[in-house]
Amino acid sequence: MRAQAIAFALFTAGLAAAPAIAAEAAHDHAAAPAKGAKSGDAKLIASAMSAAPAAIAKQASVVTMGADGSMKTLRKGTNGFTCMPDNPGTPGPDPMCMDANAMDWVMAWAGHQPPAHKVGLLYMLAGGTDFSNTDPYAKAPTGKNHWIKTGPHVMIVGDPDMLKAYPTSPDPDTSQPYVMWAGTPYAHLMAPVR
Numbered sequence: 001m002r003a004q005a006i007a008f009a010l011f012t013a014g015l016a017a018a019p020a021i022a023a024e025a026a027h028d029h030a031a032a033p034a035k036g037a038k039s040g041d042a043k044l045i046a047s048a049m050s051a052a053p054a055a056i057a058k059q060a061s062v063v064t065m066g067a068d069g070s071m072k073t074l075r076k077g078t079n080g081f082t083c084m085p086d087n088p089g090t091p092g093p094d095p096m097c098m099d100a101n102a103m104d105w106v107m108a109w110a111g112h113q114p115p116a117h118k119v120g121l122l123y124m125l126a127g128g129t130d131f132s133n134t135d136p137y138a139k140a141p142t143g144k145n146h147w148i149k150t151g152p153h154v155m156i157v158g159d160p161d162m163l164k165a166y167p168t169s170p171d172p173d174t175s176q177p178y179v180m181w182a183g184t185p186y187a188h189l190m191a192p193v194r
Helices: 002-026 039-049 100-110
Strands: 061-065 071-075 082-084 096-098 120-124 128-132 147-150 153-157 178-180 188-192
Touching (some): 039 082
Antiparallel strands (some): 061 071, 128 147, 153 188
């Protein structure tokens, strides 16, 4: 019950702040990279920062993930959030910024491990790339993996019980909250902000 209350509070706070959050995310974060950052790193940092509200992004750590799941820190943060830049190998924008619990969830997903049941918040205010709504590891659309396109959103991860109140259709209306990857250990709430 407590986890449901926390998830509901996070969700409603996200909806109430949605217009301001989306407007903040749209502004140029390029001025924030650390002095002396390499040009390529500065671009990656700017991409990563576009995922979250400016107040969070400017103090967040920025990391990139290697193909083997290893992390490289581009900028050390101070607020407990970690942002990752767009993945150029995906068809659309997908930078993300997450709290520590959501980062643990992402690392579990990347490592094909069961995630902990800890509520986490993940921002994707630049939108999400096209992705399968049913298969967490799909590489390309097929006739069976329900590929979807999402706009700017937040994700609430780590509380399977909370998800019972939301649609689990493999072909959801992405303009409303829905469960992505229902029936898998990585099921989570997708909440659009526009």
